Amino acid sequence: MHKKIDSPQNTFIKKCLFLLDKSRERKKTGTFIIEGEREIMLAIKGGYSIKTILFCSEIFFGNLTNFKTQETEIIEVSLDVYQKLAYRSTTEGIIAIAKSKALSLKDLKFQHKNPLILISEAPEKPGNIGAILRTADAANVDAFIIANPKTDLYNPNIIRSSVGCVFTNNIATGTTEEIIDFLKINNISFYSAILQEAVNYDTCDYTKPTAIVVGTEATGLSEKWRTASNQNIKIPMNGEIDSMNVSVAAGILIFEAKRQRGFLS
Structure with missing residues (x-):
C-alpha cells in the first residue's frame, strides 16, 4: 500500500514546490524534482537514486515498478496536487524526487x-x-x-x-x-x-x-x-x-x- 495526498496545502507538497522553485533548497537538501516518464528513466539509467515517486492515477497508466527501488517511496497524489507540481502542460502523471550528484x-x-x-x-x-x-x-x-x-x-x-x-x-x-x-x-x-x-x-x-x-x-x-x-x-x-x-x-x-x-x- 502507498499513501495518498489530496491537499496542495500538505507540508510535503509545499516542500516539493520549494524544490521546484528554489536552487537554495535543492542544494540544501541534495535533492531535485524530475517530471516525466522518459526523464525519470534516463535519470535511473544515469545512476541517479530515486527517493520518491509521486503519481496521479487519473493521468498515469504506466508500471510503477519500472521506477521503484527498495529505498523509493511511492505516493499517490490527487489531480489538484499533481497540477500544482507539474511543470509541463502536457504531462504524464508522474514526478520523481531524486538525489543530486556532486558533479566534481x-x-x-x-x-x-x-x-x-x-x-x-x-x-x-x-x-x-x-x-x-x-x-x-x-x-x-x-x-x-x-x-x-x-x-x-x-x-x-x-x-x-x-x-x-x-x-x-x-x-x-x-x-x-x-x-x-x-x-x-x-x-x-x-x-x-x-x-x-x-x-x-x-x-x-x-x-x-x-x-x-x-x-x-x-x-x-x-x-x-x-x-x-x-x-x-x-x-x-x-x-x-x-x-x-x-x-x-x-x-x-x-x-x-x-x-x-x-x-x-
Whole structure:
C-alpha cells in the first residue's frame, strides 16, 4: 500500500514546490524534482537514486515498478496536487524526487583513453544549457564540463529543455582555473572558440585527447582560455554578424572532431 495526498496545502507538497522553485533548497537538501516518464528513466539509467515517486492515477497508466527501488517511496497524489507540481502542460502523471550528484572534477572518469570533451564557460540561460546538453548527448562525448556555472544544473527548466540529457551525459563542474589545470594534468589538448589569434576550426587535429571550449554569446570566453589554449579556433561566417547560438557553434565544432575520429555513421 502507498499513501495518498489530496491537499496542495500538505507540508510535503509545499516542500516539493520549494524544490521546484528554489536552487537554495535543492542544494540544501541534495535533492531535485524530475517530471516525466522518459526523464525519470534516463535519470535511473544515469545512476541517479530515486527517493520518491509521486503519481496521479487519473493521468498515469504506466508500471510503477519500472521506477521503484527498495529505498523509493511511492505516493499517490490527487489531480489538484499533481497540477500544482507539474511543470509541463502536457504531462504524464508522474514526478520523481531524486538525489543530486556532486558533479566534481575529481570524480570525473572517462570510458575511453582518447577522450573527447565539450566545455562550456559560464552558461546562464537554461534553454542554452539544455541545448548544449542535447548536443553533447548527440555527439556522445566522453564528458561535458561547465566552467564557472551560473545556473543550478538541476533547475527544472534545464531538465526540461535538455529532454533528460542532463542525465545521459558524464558531467562535471569547476572553476575555469581548476578545469585548465585538470586538462593539463591529464594531457588533454584544448581548443577555445574565440576570435582573437584564431585559426579556422577545421584546420586543427582533434584526433588525440581533446576538449572543445565554448563561451556565451554575450561575452565569449574569458582571457584565461585565450592565453592557455593549445589553439584558438573560429567558425568562418559570411553574414552581417559575428556570432551564433552557442549550442549551434558547439555542435559544429564537436562534430568536426567526431568526423576526424571517424565516429560518424
